[in-house]
Amino acid sequence: GAGADLAGRRVVVSAGGTREAIDPVRFIGNRSSGLQGYALARVAAARGASVTLVAANVSLPDPAGVDVVRVESALQLRDAVIDAVADADAVVMAAAVADFRPVAPRLTKIKKTGDEPEAIHLTKNPDILAELGERRRAGEKSPKVIVGFAAETDDVLANGQAKLARKGCDLLVVNQVGENLAFGTPDNAATVLVAGGEAVEIPRGPKDDLAGVVWDLIAARLV
Numbered sequence: 713g714a715g716a717d718l719a720g721r722r723v724v725v726s727a728g729g730t731r732e733a734i735d736p737v738r739f740i741g742n743r744s745s746g747l748q749g750y751a752l753a754r755v756a757a758a759r760g761a762s763v764t765l766v767a768a769n770v771s772l773p774d775p776a777g778v779d780v781v782r783v784e785s786a787l788q789l790r791d792a793v794i795d796a797v798a799d800a801d802a803v804v805m806a807a808a809v810a811d812f813r814p815v816a817p818r819l820t821k822i823k824k825t826g827d828e829p830e831a832i833h834l835t836k837n838p839d840i841l842a843e844l845g846e847r848r849r850a851g852e853k854s855p856k857v858i859v860g861f862a863a864e865t866d867d868v869l870a871n872g873q874a875k876l877a878r879k880g881c882d883l884l885v886v887n888q889v890g891e892n893l894a895f896g897t898p899d900n901a902a903t904v905l906v907a908g909g910e911a912v913e914i915p916r917g918p919k920d921d922l923a924g925v926v927w928d929l930i931a932a933r934l935v
């Protein structure tokens with residue numbers, strides 16, 4: 713599919729990786745570059761969609777014609793996504809969201825002089841994708857199509873199927889991550905798990921190609 717098949721559609725894409733403050737200069741982060749999420753936003757805009765891109769700590773230029781909202785932490789990303797999906801037809805959660813954050817970030821820089829460093833106590837972040845699924849299940853106003861990403865290092869398909877069910881999304885794009893796979897590279901390969909349907913295999917190729925297949929699957933569910 714191509715052309716302007718997403719014209720008149722409003723879509724939300726999250727990209728990048730959240731940072732959870734430990735103190736004013738340090739954070740807990742992850743290896744997401746934002747390349748796949750930016751490819752999704754760029755391809756949707758090229759196909760005519762009105763796109764809001766919620767970008768967490770991405771050092772890439774804003775894609776042309778896309779409304780970019782920059783955030784840092786998981787809590788900020790949640791608020792931005794919930795705000796942006798209000799009138800959306802589809803949401804794609806490509807961001808790597810920290811599962812945990814330090815309970816009480818220190819207000820001043822932790823020093824190495826003095827005592828042994830204390831433990832960093834963590835608390836769970838909200839699962840935004842699961843929340844989107846729950847809102848829809850509860851009959852609240854919701855995007856028609858909800859898509860998640862999952863990076864797995866082992867038992868990729870079994871873990872992915874369990875995650876698709878647990879999060880209540882329509883599609884789950886599962887990639888294997890590890891040495892030279894996915895993170896920071898221009899190429900990606902994935903399996904798209906489909907709720908109540910056959911999985912779709914996407915061979916290794918540019919992240920724009922993977923984005924194209926994902927939007928094909930979404931567009932088919934928006935008619």
Ligand code: C5P
Pocket residue numbers: 726786805806807808809810811837838839840841842859860861862863875
């Ligand atoms: O559970 P896991 O982190 O592997 O799930 C990945 C998917 O869930 C991604 O789509 C990610 O954007 C989303 N997620 C989320 N909120 C979290 C953790 C993950 O929305 N706290």
